[in-house]
Amino acid sequence: MTETQQQPGMLDMLRSTWDTCPMFGQLREAAPVMYVPEMDAWVLSRYEDVVVAAKDTKRFGSMPADLVGEVPDEVKDQLPHGYAPWIPALVNTNPPEHTRIRRLANHPLTAKSVARREDAIREAANALIDEFVADGRADLVEKFATPMPLHVLIRFLGVPEQDLQRFRDWTLGIVELFLPSIAPERRLELARDQVKFSEYLNEAIAARRKEPGDDAISELVLAQEEGENKLTDLEILGIIGQFIIAGFETSAGGISFSLYMLAQHPEIAARLRDDLSLVPKAVEESLRRLTPARGIVRRVLEDVEFGGQKIPAGSNLFLLVQSANNDPTVFNCPEKFDIDRENSEMRKSIHFGTGPHLCIGAPLARLDMRIALETVLTRLPNLRVVPGQEIRVQDGMIFHRPERLEFEWDV
Numbered sequence: 001m002t003e004t005q006q007q008p009g010m011l012d013m014l015r016s017t018w019d020t021c022p023m024f025g026q027l028r029e030a031a032p033v034m035y036v037p038e039m040d041a042w043v044l045s046r047y048e049d050v051v052v053a054a055k056d057t058k059r060f061g062s063m064p065a066d067l068v069g070e071v072p073d074e075v076k077d078q079l080p081h082g083y084a085p086w087i088p089a090l091v092n093t094n095p096p097e098h099t100r101i102r103r104l105a106n107h108p109l110t111a112k113s114v115a116r117r118e119d120a121i122r123e124a125a126n127a128l129i130d131e132f133v134a135d136g137r138a139d140l141v142e143k144f145a146t147p148m149p150l151h152v153l154i155r156f157l158g159v160p161e162q163d164l165q166r167f168r169d170w171t172l173g174i175v176e177l178f179l180p181s182i183a184p185e186r187r188l189e190l191a192r193d194q195v196k197f198s199e200y201l202n203e204a205i206a207a208r209r210k211e212p213g214d215d216a217i218s219e220l221v222l223a224q225e226e227g228e229n230k231l232t233d234l235e236i237l238g239i240i241g242q243f244i245i246a247g248f249e250t251s252a253g254g255i256s257f258s259l260y261m262l263a264q265h266p267e268i269a270a271r272l273r274d275d276l277s278l279v280p281k282a283v284e285e286s287l288r289r290l291t292p293a294r295g296i297v298r299r300v301l302e303d304v305e306f307g308g309q310k311i312p313a314g315s316n317l318f319l320l321v322q323s324a325n326n327d328p329t330v331f332n333c334p335e336k337f338d339i340d341r342e343n344s345e346m347r348k349s350i351h352f353g354t355g356p357h358l359c360i361g362a363p364l365a366r367l368d369m370r371i372a373l374e375t376v377l378t379r380l381p382n383l384r385v386v387p388g389q390e391i392r393v394q395d396g397m398i399f400h401r402p403e404r405l406e407f408e409w410d411v
Contacts, residue, residue: 105360152247
């Protein structure tokens with residue numbers, strides 16, 4: 001392995017560089033297949049390589065079960081199956097098991113099921129903006145982009161409004177567990193919170209089995225396909241956990257950076273304000289340009305080779321989706337925020353993944369982001385970024401979300 005391939009400090013670089021396009025461009029040229037010791041993973045950064053590995057479930061397994069580390073010994077008896085988002089369900093199973101679970105898990109995420117949530121999502125967006133619209137200035141990551149998907153998730157799952165704060169803390173806690181650098185004491189504290197989270201979700205599943213309602217948990221309980229076994233309580237727990245982590249992070253990061261890009265391009269914001277039918281194009285282009293799920297992890301099932309580099313079975317691959325979506329061999333002027341890209345080009349963007357593990361929650365995330373942008377465009381005129389800010393994104397290798405981002409607008 002060459003010195004170029006050894007890149008200590010990669011996680012620090014990711015956190016300090018909110019726009020990774022230039023850095024990933026250098027990576028694709030100099031070291032498109034690179035082992036990063038602090039991640040214990042081989043990083044693939046070229047579009048072609050990322051797509052190959054994402055689609056091939058025979059040579060590249062699902063997301064490894066040990067990605068968030070072991071459950072501390074003190075609570076293993078209370079979490080015998082691990083943290084809820086890591087119970088085998090969608091992202092961490094392979095066909096044919098994955099095929100059955102995905103088919104049943106899709107019931108609450110059909111176009112019809114998602115569409116009927118629109119009024120509730122719009123109500124949540126307006127209620128959040130009501131709290132600060134008169135101030136003319138706010139950190140929209142804290143006040144809008146982060147709470148917005150949480151409000152959507154509790155409505156989607158049928159969680160009572162009074163449980164929002166607990167739900168928020170549990171959700172942010174599982175995100176923090178992805179960080180490899182947290183102290184053992186903090187990891188234990190978070191694990192204890194996850195015990196409470198699993199108990200809460202299990203109680204919700206049991207309640208829906210007795211009396212189903214109009215929510216996603218009920219639809220998972222009732223889901224039935226001809227010739228398929230119904231979902232078990234454990235499978236539903238894993239599905240809900242993965243809905244939460246993916247639904248929160250994708251939307252929170254996506255909304256944050258979509259607002260940033262529109263504030264940096266007022267001419268595009270003006271077009272959207274005059275014609276809200278263009279908002280979906282802005283959502284897709286923002287997700288391509290600053291993909292909130294920076295990458296996905298796969299376990300190598302047999303010895304493989306990429307770009308002349310042999311990678312042994314048992315290794316982890318980190319598929320750098322954010323880099324693939326800015327690869328100039330696929331996207332024309334990828335660094336440009338261009339809502340007028342051809343549909344044929346935009347269909348190549350893999351911001352929701354590709355292959356068998358294409359994000360099942362993409363329709364809900366798209367609706368969440370569309371409504372968020374429409375609401376901001378109509379209620380916060382002349383939105384602009386407060387100058388002089390240092391933009392830092394959260395710790396960790398997978399998720400890409402700014403810690404804070406101050407905006408101002410006309411009042």
